[in-house]
């Protein structure tokens with residue numbers, strides 16, 4: 001799939017813009033603060049309905065305005081346009097091919113997008129929130145049920161937390177029903193995360209070796225905050241599996257596995273010791289809302305022991321791994337957004353990345369177009385967009 005056109009109204013610093021885009025490489029360049037990242041943010045908004053900068057929707061409305069609208073024209077895809085509109089009355093509207101969709105989750109998977117920005121390194125360097133965000137923005141594009149499970153899970157957790165904060169002794173049946181729902185949706189989330197991380201691990205390891213000239217190993221492991229499930233994962237880690245197997249298991253196997261995780265999670269949630277702790281602390285103590293990833297190089301924790309360059313290379317490897325996984329599991333080519341990435345890499349690394357991404361429509365941003373000398377060096381035509389001329 002490729003984005004052929006971008007139309008903006010009152011989005012960030014753009015009052016009104018209509019831009020034609022190239023199906024292969026687009027380099028958006030210009031001075032700092034002129035709106036390069038804003039363009040990527042607008043396009044990515046059509047993938048998941050949210051900003052990749054974790055900005056709140058009202059922040060994207062042009063100063064002093066009441067609403068914004070972003071529309072992408074798309075080719076080589078099942079739909080040919082997506083429009084996201086937002087107004088201050090806190091309503092967000094999504095239209096696919098001009099037809100209004102009721103739920104945000106129906107947007108997911110229509111336009112597949114992957115982004116690497118200066119913020120992406122935080123997946124490796126910062127707290128678990130950033131790693132859960134990494135999981136969420138990509139798994140939701142692969143599975144609409146995932147987003148629904150997240151919403152339902154959060155809803156039941158909130159209800160449970162209310163009870164725990166009040167520290168009132170709840171009706172045991174009501175409490176059990178809440179835990180049952182939490183275990184049920186949590187198991188679906190854990191299952192999707194487990195499979196996705198498994199794929200990321202295999203693919204990112206290969207890409208990281210390529211980026212580092214075969215000198216370093218990268219491993220990515222899922223660390224669920226469900227103690228019994230984590231024990232199981234630790235016991236089985238190191239067992240060999242078929243490499244590169246992205247094929248979905250049969251539905252009944254998947255259901256059985258989710259049911260099994262649910263049982264494990266429910267048992268953890270209802271153990272006497274845990275319930276006692278939850279009432280002591282006045283909040284939920286375990287669950288997928290606290291999941292994490294263990295990202296290591298050569299057997300050492302990357303966050304604690306990695307250099308700046310190693311962290312950066314690992315973050316790029318994670319992004320490119322998702323790109324491959326999305327393509328393999330959907331049979332479609334996602335769009336790649338690389339915000340300010342190549343300017344800090346040497347020529348050889350720039351060329352390696354260009355080589356790894358050549359079959360995808362790619363949007364690069366940079367402050368100066370000549371930094372991009374390795375882009376299109378193989379003869380691929382490059383569409384240069386000077387943001388300074390767009391205002």
Ligand SMILES: Nc1ncnc2c1ncn2[C@@H]1O[C@H](COP(=O)(O)OP(=O)(O)OP(=O)(O)O)[C@@H](O)[C@H]1O
Nearest residue numbers: 012013032033034035036037038059060061062063
């Ligand atoms: N809601 C908004 N309304 C109008 N302008 C906005 C809004 N939000 C941000 N801006 C403007 O957008 C500009 C920043 O855009 P952006 O982050 O895309 O810049 P950039 O070209 O990527 O810069 P850099 O090279 O530093 O990364 C700033 O000048 C900021 O004032």
Ligand SMILES: [Mg+2]
Nearest residue numbers: 036037340365
């Ligand atoms: Mg920028």
